Amino acid sequence: MSGNHARPTGFFQPEPLSFEYPPGGEPGAKLRALDVPEVEPAQAMPGAALRSDGLRTLPQLSEFEVIRHFTRLSKLNVSIDAAMYPLGSCTMKYNPRLNEVVARLPGLTEAHPLMPDALVQGSLEILWRLTELLKEITGFPAGSLQPAAGAQGELTGVLMIRARQEAKGERRRYMLVPDSAHGTNPASAHIAGFEVREVKSLPDGTVDLAHLAEAMDADVAGLMLTNPNTLGIFERGIRQIADIVHAKGGYLYCDGANMNAVVGISRPGDYGMDVMHLNLHKTFSTPHGGGGPGAGPCFCTAELAPHLPVPRVVKEDGGEGARFRLDWDAPQSIGKLSTFNGNAGILVRALSYILAMGGDGLHEMSEVAVLNANYLRHRLADVLHVSTEAPTLHEVVFSDHGLADHGGITTLDLAKRLIDYGFHPPTTYFPLTVHGALMVEPTESEPRAELDRFVDAIHAILAEADRDPELVKTAPHLAPLRRLDETRAARQPVLRWTPQGSPPAK
Amino acid sequence: MSGNHARPTGFFQPEPLSFEYPPGGEPGAKLRALDVPEVEPAQAMPGAALRSDGLRTLPQLSEFEVIRHFTRLSKLNVSIDAAMYPLGSCTMKYNPRLNEVVARLPGLTEAHPLMPDALVQGSLEILWRLTELLKEITGFPAGSLQPAAGAQGELTGVLMIRARQEAKGERRRYMLVPDSAHGTNPASAHIAGFEVREVKSLPDGTVDLAHLAEAMDADVAGLMLTNPNTLGIFERGIRQIADIVHAKGGYLYCDGANMNAVVGISRPGDYGMDVMHLNLHKTFSTPHGGGGPGAGPCFCTAELAPHLPVPRVVKEDGGEGARFRLDWDAPQSIGKLSTFNGNAGILVRALSYILAMGGDGLHEMSEVAVLNANYLRHRLADVLHVSTEAPTLHEVVFSDHGLADHGGITTLDLAKRLIDYGFHPPTTYFPLTVHGALMVEPTESEPRAELDRFVDAIHAILAEADRDPELVKTAPHLAPLRRLDETRAARQPVLRWTPQGSPPAK
């Protein structure tokens, strides 16, 4: 029995890397036979340097091994379909199956992005319809669907602010970003060539207007504001904020990642924002895919509209022939962000979602998202410390105040133990302004029973921590793996498989 | 914390019955609005007794709850995609995705079974092509695709034997069935109105020719033989068996459930069988679906062909118009087995499989199925008792001889502990002729590494049993549930949910 590697791992089967499979035979896919003469690459591509390794080092699996390999991998993941996935700021909601079906219609997937407009009227109409609906939802008169994710939407918006100011002959140096903002905000401002200045939050989590007024000067391009903010609070002083920024010639960027709280309730375009992005993979239900693809469309005021990326989808009324076309004629545009038309397939899904929800459904969505979050806040307030007294909307952030009283556990421990109770943990240690933050966003997709199960799990874990803190500190125990050594991974990076095993640390 | 039902169940979330969900609101599906006047049922159906309960007792879930409910349920199951599923006699092989895709083509799924032949030429051609290919594979000149599973194929074949004999003016009373046969064989014979006589097996697992010769008399309609038999042995004396049966005016029914061993190697139609069924859900890869749907086409000699079920698919050569049609004109037919054309969607998948495999691929399939089974036999022969000295083909049956030496464990214990090692257990306690049978059929789909992992698991379990027999006797420990009380289920049957909880035992 030497070499017996059998371990009782239950429903999880150990799975090697594909590169560790034994050398293979036929490919896992059978190609149609070539019906033109086969030409040797060296002959067909004279003067081209050809690979010397014949791809020797790549794996070769049968079709079924591919299915099994990735099925086993999939089983090591959790999913929103199986349980609440209350990652704050991520809006993990149900991904309707209808959207997956329509996005896969061959007429859409086989449309090449460079086809003449006349051949892709359906795709163009989808983009146009979605733009119109999002204009109504955000309250802005113009927008672009090109950005591939929220961060690219931010970059787009910030570049537009920059372009606008340069068009006015200004070159401002700073961008203001609140300390509670998501990391993409300062990073986007930085790529747009700004230096970032942090704006402090008040103890209740909202922007400190006095500090803002002080910080906002003629060398400041504007303020990037998340509203509702990352604590789930609607900036009560949003009108004043806008006035302060505008008074100094600045522009207000709205990070719309938290739009799920306020669709049909309040529109950034109505209250002084100048430009914003939406995360369609949050508010509009396109699947997160383990980290994308997403879409981060950017919407703006008429003043900023000339700076939107190219091309833009235009509807031509009347006349025959093509009714929709891509318009490249925009001399003030910041240019292009993505190779073609953005993540078109994601945009199809978002349109499908909005059409399914309807105006009433979208409003209901935000209402129930806010109800669910506040229900959790209410039910957990006696055992966890709510980070703000202010009313919160679609998410609630707890701090770790008092948590250590339970056997010395930390936010991380609580989060990891939730895994054993069948939940993906909430977002932890963000926003940075809350100590040991545990940021919970249930979304409207969770039924009350699941919220109650979560509350029960928190209660049970705190009781466990009182009784047996090690149990919680060493959690998870029921996942495929126990806690992973992230420090080792960062200190001695092994970033690809090699036949010799791990390459030496550098 | 009273009423806290939280339990750490890891990747498995406890899931109530849908009937236990709180009373619901809207349906989980939205219908298109009616565009004709709504009529009250009582008015539209005068004189009809309408339901008095308004379906009050049925559950009502949102779309997402449906997804979550069934996703959670799915996670309580294992799948062939995740690990070897070596159920002997069940031929658990890879279910190619291509087959799932073609079977769902709208042109096929939207064809109504009563459409005029001219409108369903594609479906008819599929049935015709599959019939032709299966004729070549079985070596018979005729067949019907109508039977919905193996057992229905058996009934079809046995009824055809009966019809043939009655056409000859005979009414025979008995059907012979070996003691090692699958339970469906005697059950099918019984429904066809036969009394079943058991034929004994020799110690090596094959038919006892002497006993057969004795049992076969003029009141015996024939013999139902599984070949290769349920021990995986090819009946070496098949020619003599046929001669014995035919000499007395009997017919030989072939249970083709084990065809996976011999495709391209040996054809029942070539060696004296008169009629047989195939299990397309075994040999030809259509998915088992947790217990169907399958398909059990029946193939036969020219002599028996007039008795095949109606309708039959006929190809008309030459002429214009419909090329394929359903032919109902068969006065000697045993009639119909299924409402329409059998499990057409399963037949599409089987055709797709055969076309993908090709003649060579099918032969390779049987070769590797036999290789894999013999590899397991070879590697396990030192720790488990192989039930026969004879050469075996696609499966190997171990007896429990010597198993109890390992801490007194039984076949059941070994099987249940395999669950903890990530395997679906093999078939147990079948065939009945082998004491404590463990029937292992890996199929050609398993890579060597998985076979080795299985061998390692058996070794590990036996070692565990030596060390700590309770561990094995109380397995599984890593499944969503521990061993279930089947006796209680049978003695106090609770066969549906009721609001009052379990109805009283009767």
Next chain:
Amino acid sequence: MRFIPNNEPARKAMLAEMGLPDIEALFAGVPSEVRLQRPLQVPPGMAEEEQLQLFSQLAARNEAQQVVSFLGAGSYPHYAPLVIDSLIQRAEFFTAYTPYQPEISQGTLQAIFEFQTFMTHLTGLDIANASVYDGASATAEAVLMADRLARGRSRVLLTQALHPHYRRVVDTHTHYLDVQRDTVPADPATGRMDVAALERLLDEDVACVVVQQPNVYGVIEDLAAIAAPVKRAGALLIVTVSEALSLALLEAPGALGADIVCGEAQSFGVPVAYGGPYLGFMATRDEHKRQLPGRIAGETVDADGQRGYVLTLATREQHIRRERATSNICTNENLVMLSALIYLTTLGRAGLLQVARQNVSLLAYLRERIAALPGYAAAFSGPSFNELAVRCPRPAAEVVQGCLRRGVLPGLDLGRWDAGRADTLLLAVTETKTRAHLDALVNALREVAA
């Protein structure tokens, strides 16, 4: 071959470990005289892309999608929410075997238990199985079951208004048994069972009476009126249902006296798909549970006392009882059962009522329009759910051909089944149809009559 992981080198290594020269050596047990001495004449394996093309062409050769079809008659197109197909494609559902190992099959088992519960509610009976092959075979199984329950009685009465395919399948299954089959006529005016004739046919030797609800002409039977004499004669009442959606609105047959309710559940979101796979269902009274064929799941507990489900009453089944089993069925239609269960769960109480009411309203609209068409008339006066027999001014076969030229398949020419009804068309209307479809049908009928 790409589906087979063990490639040449792997096979060689395995053979070497086994001390064998080649795979051929493993086939020593197959006598050479029964070996196929040539390669199979099956064409070489195709590429996936080629197969997709081929099957798309075959599918396109079906003109099913080009016509607006009003065919029903045992197979009904209903809209199936997309969640169904998404869920049944989880490998854990579609690749699994029959749940013989309950510890790792609770998904399938709980689904079976839920389906059983749905079917008991819909049929108004105590217990239900988790599918037999289809509606016809469920009906045949019900007759066989009644035959076992009513030992000694040897007659079976079957309604004339039974789907002829169901009848044919019953005949096939009972042909060699000691059973005499008689037919109970339908009233030519109402289309309902002639209860007086039934009473005449009933006697002490009748094991069961088989009624279809709604019957094959789409007419809703008066089950209470039928049940009374059947009970009096001590026979069992079998009600078979081919349009299961009707159960949402019509009184549960169990509540009206049926002893066995069986039939076809294809209407619960299963595509018409040229006839299969569908799923037969069967429900009965608690006292008959040991005679009910097919898979049945029951509730129990595990070693820790947690609730769970197992296949139960196995002593009915062939793997235990062999020839004394209640049926030979083994593989059934589990995945189709799951589809139907997801359909029922997704629509739920309100959705089922809504769909059923839409069907009723659509047929009512059509019935009115057709009544106003010169030459056409409802063939029977009895009430109907979503299916209607229509008497035509010309042979129904011609009406079908004429309508087809107008892109409409107006239903089934009943002459295909019964020469005496060559003037009758049987049509079904489900929620997949809009007013525009109905108007197109009415127009086509009008034009064809002219």
Next chain:
Amino acid sequence: MRFIPNNEPARKAMLAEMGLPDIEALFAGVPSEVRLQRPLQVPPGMAEEEQLQLFSQLAARNEAQQVVSFLGAGSYPHYAPLVIDSLIQRAEFFTAYTPYQPEISQGTLQAIFEFQTFMTHLTGLDIANASVYDGASATAEAVLMADRLARGRSRVLLTQALHPHYRRVVDTHTHYLDVQRDTVPADPATGRMDVAALERLLDEDVACVVVQQPNVYGVIEDLAAIAAPVKRAGALLIVTVSEALSLALLEAPGALGADIVCGEAQSFGVPVAYGGPYLGFMATRDEHKRQLPGRIAGETVDADGQRGYVLTLATREQHIRRERATSNICTNENLVMLSALIYLTTLGRAGLLQVARQNVSLLAYLRERIAALPGYAAAFSGPSFNELAVRCPRPAAEVVQGCLRRGVLPGLDLGRWDAGRADTLLLAVTETKTRAHLDALVNALREVAA
């Protein structure tokens, strides 16, 4: 709304438990002056069936499927085995978030690690990330990365034969940075980079040189010849690839001196889908790993010493480093990465070689046929993989229109990008084409010229 589980009664009960009169009370924090005072003007929710119909109509308004298209230019139709779509539809893959909790995300993490390994092998470099948005943004990120690595150097040289959309995206990203962008011309005869011109443009201030391989005209560059002067000048060589399949046959750019290899991996089984979602890739040398943007997984062990994977080098990322991050990217293209990984795994060594060789043979066939066509000629003499620039006897725009009338979209009219190339057509041939397709193209070109 059917996606929202908590229905009216549930909401009421929750509010009651919270002691609130209505949901409105929860919005007290939203000042009334910024509340929308009317309902959204978004049409009422549609039924699933209606939406399927609507989108099918929209899809049908695309005439994409009616023409045989030879468009490439950054987006290539390749056959995607069906296993890909089947696997990525597992909820565990497509609904999951970024794998921040490694204990319950090993599926995604191991996939990332495998993809990284594939990309290092294909590019010939040490490390790779697990996707950025697309080929253009990967190129822009590479330039920004080089800018960080070569602090103090402020010039960027970009090949003239760079996909103009890539160029435009680079321009957008670097517009407000202190970077001067210059263009290295292509040799008008060969279509390859003019190495002499490159040498002239190179100096100590050049941070990096961006070359596309094969270049936008489909011509395979002589990377070794380019790398030499770039190295000498101490600049970084960035090679961007828009047809990733070419990596299967062409020498790995890393082996020829590239410091960063980036581009578009859409060719690995991702549908053209009107431009996205695709996936950008980036690989580089080990010593630059802390400047590589995007997600990176690394191997480690868990508390029991079992091997596992985690996201690593997080100090590059915005959630830790904020404005000092290597990039602002957060959500990337993970599921598309997974598709590409499944493609690579399914084809494997032999399959990738086979597809790539088929592409080469098909283009060779076409190149020969076109060379024989009066009036047409390859625009450049340099070697090509599966894409070819063709000089036409008439304006390419007219050729496109003429061919379209014959059901063929012969490629891209390069005049759309460059008025100076209005006579040139850029066409791509992949294994989705058969000889019949190629012959149809040649015939159409012949007829249009006449």
